[in-house]
Amino acid sequence: MRTTTNVKVELDAGSKTFASGLLPDLIAALRHIRKGDLVAVTSGDPGIGPELETWCRFTRNTLVDTRNEEGLTRWVLRYGEAPENVGEDRPLGSRLWLYTNFDCNLSCDYCCVRSSPKAPRRPLGIERVRRIAIEAAELGVNEIFVTGGEPFMLADIGEIITACAAAAPTTVLTNGMLFAGSRLATLRSLSRERVTFQISLDSPTPELHESHRGKGTWARTWKGIELVRAEGFRVRLAATVSTDLEAEEFRSFLDVHQVGEENRVIRRIALRGSAIQGIALAKADLVPEVTLTAEGVFWHPVGAEDDDLLVSREIFPLADSFAAVRRAFDRENEHQRRLARIFNCA
Incomplete structure (x- = not known):
């Protein structure tokens, strides 16, 4: 915990x-x-x-x-509410998140699930992913997000992404640093129409990005961004920032590089996992997004190894996992409505 x-x-x-x-x-x-x-x-x-x-x-x-x-x-x-837009207002169950492994080639100091080269691999595995994809399609999921740690640490990541993309448009979260050799071949085998890459770049220049992710990572990430674009994939750029000023600087950078609003993600550091500062987020702050790991079903990807956001240890059948999250969400809403009725002036 x-x-x-x-x-x-x-x-x-x-x-x-x-x-x-x-x-x-x-x-x-x-x-x-x-x-x-x-x-x-x-x-x-x-x-x-x-x-x-x-x-x-x-x-x-x-x-x-x-x-x-x-x-x-x-x-x-x-003390105080979470900032606005911590969770987006979208139908529960329309998006599905998969944590494929947890180990990573980087040790980012704010990683919400403590991924690193030393983190033990906790794979979902291709057989579970295939079943998840089939059942997700039946449930009407319209977006699947594949994250790691770093998904391209896995030898079978191509099969995993292909299975997901057959069920719904799929976004792969990556640091963009591993596209060489067999991994580049895997990248080139994927569907340009069904697969999007969300690549993490935290600042317009190396200093801030590398203070979180390590020396030399900015240039390698930018090279990865250019490579994936050159291969014909849609690329979204995602920055994790500490302040409004950092967010504004990144927006200006994206404007210069003509990155549209639909291809930019700017989020604050969450006080979870490896982070020692950031926004402290509770279940009540987060609109649930069904998140699956080897350990079970979680309320939201930002807390995908934290007991307070664990919904169920059982993934299958997937319909039961979705129902469990909906029941938890209904209980949360009912509790808020009940509290709202406690104080009546007339």
Whole structure:
């Protein structure tokens, strides 16, 4: 399970509850931090949890993590709401994400699933992918996203992508650095009409990109972008940024290179996985996108190895996985509606 990092305030509730002094302590803690910062509350009374969750929802803060250790419960909340557009408004089940392996040729310092050359390979495998693709087509999935770690670490990635593309238009997330030899041959074998590549490039110049991804990676990635375009594929450029200024600089870069809005993705660092700073995201912040890994079904790709976003350990039948995510989403919405009815003035 992920350990929440970068907590600004640790608040020991002791024997206090919301009825006996915890609320003033919480308010005082928030006065000393900034929007987006994290506060941890620890107590031996698990009954504080529902009260804390209700208070967070009413005050537009977010409970992002809960864990029990040695008879104590520790809740972590984010001061303020998540930025807009954390999750897009699209039909649940229209997009399907596959984590094919988890190992990677890079060790990006903000990777939301801790991929690296040292990460153990946890493959979905071609047989499972073939069944997923068949059942996804039957369920009306209209987009499949294939991600890794780095998918092109796999010898059978061509078969995996081809199976997915037969079911629905498929986007492959990659760092674009491995297209040589047999991997280049695999790239050239793929359908230009059914396969899009989303390649990660974090900044207009090497410094910022390489501070996250390693020395020499910017030039190798740009070479990969040019190669994939030259092979006739649609390429989307994806930047992971820390600030609005970084986002604006990347937009200007994309404008210069005539990259249209439909082929650009700019997102903030999520405080998950390897990241030690970024946006702390809870389930309530994220519109669910069914995500499959070798470990099971997850609420969203940004937390595809975190227990708080695990929906089911069973992938098949895929219809049951989709139904499980829908039930979880309905429970989340019902909880919000129920809380909204608690406070009535008339």
